[in-house]
Amino acid sequence: MTINQSGWRPEMTGAQSQAPATSTGNKALMLEEPLIFEIGDETTTGVDLSAQTTGAASRLGGLARSAPIGLPGLSEPETVRHYTRLSRQNYAIDLGLFPLGSCTMKHNPRLNERMARLPGFADVHPLQPVDTVQGALGVINELAFWLMELTGMHGVAMSPKAGAHGELCGILCIKAALEKRGEGQRKVILVPESAHGTNPATAAFAGFTVENIPATTEGRVDTDALEARLGPDVAGVMITNPNTCGLFERDMKRISDAVHAVGGYVYCDGANFNAIVGRVRPGDLGIDAMHINLHKTFSTPHGGGGPGSGPTVLSEALSPFGPLPFTARYQDGHIGLIEEETAGEDHPDSFGRMTAFHGQMGMFTRALTYILSHGADGLRQVAEDAVLNANYVLRSLEGTLDAPFAHSGPCMHEALFSDDGLPDGFSTLDIAKGLIDEGFHPMTVYFPLVVHGAMLVEPTETESKAALDQFIAALRSVAERAKAADASLKTAPHFAPRARLDETAAARKPVLVWKERTPTAQAAE
Numbered sequence: 001m002t003i004n005q006s007g008w009r010p011e012m013t014g015a016q017s018q019a020p021a022t023s024t025g026n027k028a029l030m031l032e033e034p035l036i037f038e039i040g041d042e043t044t045t046g047v048d049l050s051a052q053t054t055g056a057a058s059r060l061g062g063l064a065r066s067a068p069i070g071l072p073g074l075s076e077p078e079t080v081r082h083y084t085r086l087s088r089q090n091y092a093i094d095l096g097l098f099p100l101g102s103c104t105m106k107h108n109p110r111l112n113e114r115m116a117r118l119p120g121f122a123d124v125h126p127l128q129p130v131d132t133v134q135g136a137l138g139v140i141n142e143l144a145f146w147l148m149e150l151t152g153m154h155g156v157a158m159s160p161k162a163g164a165h166g167e168l169c170g171i172l173c174i175k176a177a178l179e180k181r182g183e184g185q186r187k188v189i190l191v192p193e194s195a196h197g198t199n200p201a202t203a204a205f206a207g208f209t210v211e212n213i214p215a216t217t218e219g220r221v222d223t224d225a226l227e228a229r230l231g232p233d234v235a236g237v238m239i240t241n242p243n244t245c246g247l248f249e250r251d252m253k254r255i256s257d258a259v260h261a262v263g264g265y266v267y268c269d270g271a272n273f274n275a276i277v278g279r280v281r282p283g284d285l286g287i288d289a290m291h292i293n294l295h296k297t298f299s300t301p302h303g304g305g306g307p308g309s310g311p312t313v314l315s316e317a318l319s320p321f322g323p324l325p326f327t328a329r330y331q332d333g334h335i336g337l338i339e340e341e342t343a344g345e346d347h348p349d350s351f352g353r354m355t356a357f358h359g360q361m362g363m364f365t366r367a368l369t370y371i372l373s374h375g376a377d378g379l380r381q382v383a384e385d386a387v388l389n390a391n392y393v394l395r396s397l398e399g400t401l402d403a404p405f406a407h408s409g410p411c412m413h414e415a416l417f418s419d420d421g422l423p424d425g426f427s428t429l430d431i432a433k434g435l436i437d438e439g440f441h442p443m444t445v446y447f448p449l450v451v452h453g454a455m456l457v458e459p460t461e462t463e464s465k466a467a468l469d470q471f472i473a474a475l476r477s478v479a480e481r482a483k484a485a486d487a488s489l490k491t492a493p494h495f496a497p498r499a500r501l502d503e504t505a506a507a508r509k510p511v512l513v514w515k516e517r518t519p520t521a522q523a524a525e
Contacts, residue, residue: 030497033085037514040072046079089497091441097463097471101414101444101456102196102244104274104296111373112299112366121365126357130337136361137335141327143368147292147311150371150379151270152283155319157312158326159359163271166291166310167202167238169323169354173289173314174236174265175206176321176351183263186235192221193450194243196269208235215450219245219405219416227258236265236288242272242412244448245405246390246456256286265289265318273297274460275387275413278380288315297382298367309363320349325358385461386413389468393457396472400479404451413460419453426482426489428453433500434478436493440471 025032058064074082091098098105116122124136144156160166171189178186189203192213200210211229214222221239237259241249249255256266268282268290274297282290294309295302314322324347325339337358338347374382387410394403394415402420405411419428432442432455444456457475459468481489491500 031085031088032497033082033089035514036074036082037072037516039078039082040074042068042070042072045073046075096440097459097467098441099443099457099459099471100441101246101416101458102271102447103302103444104271104293104413104458104460105302106274106299106460107462108299108301108366109370109373112369115369116362116365118365121361124361130335134335137327137337139361139368140358140364141329141335143364143371144311144327146368146371147313150277150281151273151287151290151292151313152281153287153290153313154283154316155314155322157314157322157354158364159323159353159355159357160291160310160312161355161360162308162310163269163291163293164198164202164310165308165354166293166312167198167267167269168206169310169312170267170289170291170314170318171202171206171208171238172323172351173312173318173321174267175208176349177265177318178235180321180349181263186233186264188234190226190229190234190237192226192237192239192243194219194221194245194247194448195238195240196244196271197447197449199238199240199267199269203238213237215245218408219243219247219450220249220408221251221255223251223255223258226255230258230262230264232262234259234262234264236267238267238269240269240272241282241285242275244456245450246411246414246416247405247408248276248412252285252287260286270313271296272413275383277383278376279383283313283315288318289313294363294367298370300363300366300370307360307363309360309367311359320347321351322347323352323354324350325353382461383413386459387411389459389461389463390415390457392465392468393459393472396468397476397479400476401455414456414458416448416451417455417457418451419455422453422479422482423485426485428455430482430489430492431455431475431478433492434481434489435474437495438474438478440474 093105093107120133120135121139124133130137140158144158147156148154157166157169160169175184178184187207187209189200189208189210190213191200191203191210193215200212203210213226213229216222220243226237237255239249239252239255241252243249259266265288266286268285268287270282270290270292273282273290273292277297289312291310291312292298294300294311300309312322325337326347328336328338330336371379390413391410394406394411397403397415397417398406401417403416404418404420405416419426419431422431428445432445435442444454444458446454447456448454459471463471478489488494493500
């Protein structure tokens with residue numbers, strides 16, 4: 001096996017290319033794993049159960065099962081091995097660089113995990129009396145303080161469960177504020193082309209009409225077009241800064257001032273806060289609401305469908321309309337939980353609740369640990385290193401991949417490439433699948449939509465130069481194979497547990513229920 005000057009792609013020796021197929025389907029330690037239904041037997045179980053005592057009355061009433069459950073029976077070793085083998089087919093941040101743009105997949109410090117597992121945090125219950133959870137409420141309260149401090153905002157809602165949930169929180173605050181002013185007729189939300197895709201969906205879900213604002217050739221908001229559209233029907237603007245092209249919106253203060261001048265509000269998508277944390281306070285730019293993805297900027301676990309957390313910081317104008325509950329620290333040091341929508345000092349203008357309880361305690365504990373362990377200078381360095389790493393990737397691939405906005409100056413936390421320059425018949429998808437063979441999870445592909453065949457790479461600040469060099473070499477190697485019209489790239493990946501799938505058919509005709517194949521069907525296949 002050799003390593004090319006242009007990359008890390010292994011060249012197969014004669015012995016390797018003629019390796020025989022194995023009887024098991026396994027490839028050394030890469031084990032072939034069938035479905036759990038194909039391993040187990042529906043007629044057996046993994047444990048021995050005594051027969052039901054004759055004459056014993058059922059305690060299930062009319063809910064007793066009347067037909068077989070249809071699940072496979074496996075012993076404990078079989079079950080553990082099945083899921084362990086499947087887990088070895090996953091890519092994870094603990095295995096290597098995770099280049100997903102817009103997702104900020106960075107290392108989760110083990111210190112954070114240890115703190116989240118401390119008694120009183122890991123086993124806290126949301127219905128415990130307030131006096132028994134003062135420590136947990138103290139964590140929520142202190143994290144809220146630092147989120148406001150880092151963003152320069154007046155208030156924060158801690159209960160939103162994720163980024164899009166936080167977006168909805170901010171938009172509902174804007175809606176409540178307009179109704180309080182008697183301006184509920186404002187029904188238009190302006191969303192630039194370079195915004196995150198959830199922004200228009202959130203606005204529409206809240207009952208607003210969405211209008212797009214074009215981008216300039218530099219990949220930033222067309223500020224003139226935005227200002228020309230402002231009027232008495234505009235409720236506000238949803239803008240992502242830094243945007244999905246990996247660029248900072250330099251006219252942000254001008255945009256905020258223009259929107260405020262016509263009575264609207266400014267929502268900022270904070271998913272990319274990792275690029276500016278410790279360096280820029282969104283509140284100083286005139287932002288009225290911004291969600292913060294704790295899993296992106298503050299390194300809580302990301303993926304797997306949750307638990308997520310998307311606290312939403314609010315300006316002084318919108319704070320009175322924020323959701324319940326929230327914590328309050330009293331002069332005697334006691335921390336209370338404000339949960340009632342009553343008149344007087346208890347938040348009478350709140351739009352209500354977003355969720356049943358107070359938020360994700362584990363995420364709060366991890367995020368506060370991250371903030372306190374880094375300190376002000378450490379968080380500033382997070383942003384600086386993230387931007388440095390992204391620009392290193394961008395400039396290292398000059399001449400290899402087209403970078404449509406390289407002329408706009410340095411990028412922020414992510415580098416954006418396109419499929420321009422690839423030969424006919426080769427696409428972004430081929431580059432992504434080729435990277436799997438190189439041992440990397442592909443970057444974000446075909447997003448943002450403003451760039452054809454987009455490839456969005458976010459290395460984050462937690463990657464070393466050596467790790468970046470290996471990724472750059474792999475991406476360069478795959479791109480050069482495409483330019484050389486290497487036909488093998490069209491069928492990549494070759495070394496993954498599964499070959500390239502028909503993703504369109506899988507999305508349009510998914511098989512969601514396992515059914516045992518009949519001998520006839522097997523013969524036909």
